[in-house]
Amino acid sequence: MRYVLISIGLVISLAACRPNAPEPSASIEEDRLPTDFVQFYARFHSDSTYQMQHVIFPLPGKEADSTGRTYWIEEEWKVHNLSNFDEAQFEHEFELMNDRLIVETHYHKQVPYVVMRHWVELEGGWQLSYYGSKMGSLGGEKSDSL
Secondary structure, eight states: OOOOOOOOHHHHHHHHTSTTOOOOSSOOOTTTSOHHHHHHHHHHHHOHHHHHHTBOSSEEEEOTTOSSOEEEOGGGOOOOOGGGGOTTTEEEEEEEEETTEEEEEEEESSSSEEEEEEEEEETTEEEEEEEEEEESOOTTOOGGGO
16 A cells, blocks of 8 residues: 655644644644544544544553553543644654554554554544554554564
C-alpha cells in the first residue's frame, strides 16, 4: 500500500475552532481518511476528557523497553497530544485496514524508534484500541508484532 506524508490543513482548521486550542504538530491525511475520523482525531488530541472516553482500557500495547505485552490502565494513562508526534522528529503513516480499522505509525527520523496506534470504529464512535512503541524499525513485521 502506498504511504503518503500527511497534510496538516484540516487538523489546524479543526483545532482553530476551539478557543485556545494548541496548534498541532502532527498531521493527518484528510483526503484518504474518513471525515468523521479526521474530526475525531483532532478532538482526541485537544480535549483530554474526550480522549479518556475514547480509549479502550485496559489498552493493549507494548512499551519500547519491554519484551512482552503491556496493558495501559486509565489511572496511569499519559494524555496524548499532537506535539508528541512532531513532524520535525517523526514521519507519519495512516493505513486503512478496512472502513472500521486504521493503523497509525510514527517513525522517528533520528533514531530507530517506532510508535503505533490502532483506531477502531465501534457503535460509540472511534476508539484507540492499541498503543505500542518499539526501539528499532519494524523491519517488515506486522503491526501485531509491535
